[in-house]
Amino acid sequence: MTVRTSRRGRLLLGGVLALATAFAGPVVGAPPAGAEPAGTLAAAFDAAAARYDVPRDLLMALGYAESRLDMHAGAPSASGGYGLMHLAHNPQVRTLDEAATLTQLSQDVLRTQPTANVLGSAAVLRAYADQAGLAAATRDDVNGWYAAVARYGGASDPSVARLYADTVYDLLRAGFSSERGEAVAGRPVAPQRGALERATVPGGIGTLSTDYGPAAWAPASTSNYTVASRPGSQAITRVVIHMTQGSYAGSISWFQNPASKVSAHYTFRSSDGAVTQSVREKDIAWHAGNWTYNTESIGIEHEGYVDNPAWFTDAMYRASATLTRSLANKYGIPKDRAHIVGHVEVPGATHTDPGPYWNWTYYMQLVNGITGIGSGTVDTEASTLNVRSGPGVGNPVVGSVADGASLAIYCQAVGSTVTGPHGTTAIWDRIGTNRYVSDAYVQTGHTGYIPNVPRC
Incomplete structure (x- = not known):
């Protein structure tokens, strides 16, 4: 691709190319995954934006939506995404592979080194913009990158693709700052959604849930759950609490991927407590890793990662507890910790969610109706x-x-x-x-x- 840059951009470009050369072999003295020195990450966004002529703040907003700009020590998300930009390698999304081809950096470096991770994301986003026909003269306008951002999320359902891209543009509109100090100021945005403009209805995405009024409905692939007739033939006796280990829209999309072989009944968004249902309550979601628990429980996912408490907002706690209280009342589930459990507490569990930062005392008080502010x-x-x-x-x-x-x-x-x-x-x-x-x-x-x- 042809890249046009300013003098400042050419200087940054030289730094990135030198960095890429260094990454081609062993990275001597490089910081461990997730431990980029203060200021280096901001410079990485500057350099990657200049190298691939991608709006820098858009790139940062995408990373913030995916990970809160956290590398998570190089560990993959639930859907096989790596790093602060969630470069993915799964049967449906191959942004990691594309980034390796475009940058000539190894997948290992792209997975584990923050600067390379940002560079790879910028390369993929620029390639998508080119394929969408974004003119060079309009690349500075973030509003024209909507289709590229939606494609980056990897959703096959148009309504989920819009949900993903809207999240990024909502961050640009409101502004944000990470715990380490990287920040983007808010500004007016008018994203050019194209065909995705029609991919929504009141309530968020898809159609509205018939099981739980506040929820949107985005069905999981039928390859990822079992059709049943609960509670008629099988009592629902528990609620299992999970963390998505990924973003809200990305997790909903992952449940729609036939290759994932996982699902949950509900998923909550961190920022505002919005909720989407992916499996009907009567059906058996594949969430607990234990068939008995699957057959007897409702699985609730929460956007975020177990190692970062910044995702655990009051909006999400309160919205989730309201659903759990409703489920407990509907199915006669006792509102206690023997029946409202974490994934880590399921017999044979290999997962640790919701993790050490989940505030069980607070959550259970909300479930039991101590909900005042x-x-x-x-x-x-x-x-x-x-x-x-x-x-x-x-x-x-x-x-x-x-x-x-x-x-x-x-x-x-x-x-x-x-x-x-x-x-x-x-x-x-x-x-x-x-x-x-x-x-x-x-x-x-x-x-x-x-x-x-x-x-x-």
Whole structure:
């Protein structure tokens, strides 16, 4: 392909080509997978965007949608995708193979080295844009790359392809920042969806579920579940909680791939708690790795990875718990940890999900109806109050809130004791994912815990 670049782009291009040359052999002194030094990842996006004339922020948004810009130590996703850009190698999607051909880098390097992973993704995305007829003069406009982004996701169902691409463009619209500091500012977008403009209905994707009102319906391949007549012939006695080890749209698409041989009844999105059903409740999804548990349970997937708690949002916890509570009421499932279990607890399980960061205490409180969200007002003698990553002064500061600001309090935890305008207390208020402030500096209208607000 012909690549036109600015002087800055040519300088970056030289760096990338040197990098590619180095990658052709053993990478001496290269950082381990997932341990790219601070600043290097941002430079990798700059270089890859310049090399393949792909909008840099679009490339970052795609990576953020796939992985939160995390390499996951080189481990594959559930659908065989690698690295922060999810270069995939499965029977339906071969972006890893395409990247190797386009960049002349080995698949091993593309799987495990962050800079190469970004470069490979840019190469594939540019190839898709060229094949879609995107003119060179319009490559700077992110809106024209919609078809290429949708194809990158690998979905065979047009509605799921649109869901995937819309997620990337929603990130561009809203802006985002990773835990390590890479950031993209929000901006107006008007994606050129082409034929995919018609691939949606109210409720998100496909048609609406008949089992659970809030859910969209995107059926799994009939090769990936067993038709049954539960609960008439088989009681439903459990709910099994999973993590997708991949993105929301990617997981729904994976269930539609006949070669995957896996499925779940429901999948939740991290950002807003949206839910899609892929298998009817009466049918047996293949999710637990144990036939008895499959026949007796409903499987619920949650977008994200077990090693990154940033995916575990309050929106997802609350939406999922609402479904689980509904299922428990419908089928008479006790609302306890003996009947609402993690995949890791299934006999013979080889998976560890939902992992050590899943907050079972909080989730079970929500399932049992302790679902209130408290409110409060910051009250500090300073202009701002520190927000910490955990309930205690020993946790890192991850932001601040202004004096007088209104807060939504999702749950309350016990941490280090703090003295402030509202007394001495060990209570900390969670105001977001991994974001806590001391209750000593918050006017809630209550002394101590807020009634009906869960304990974290």
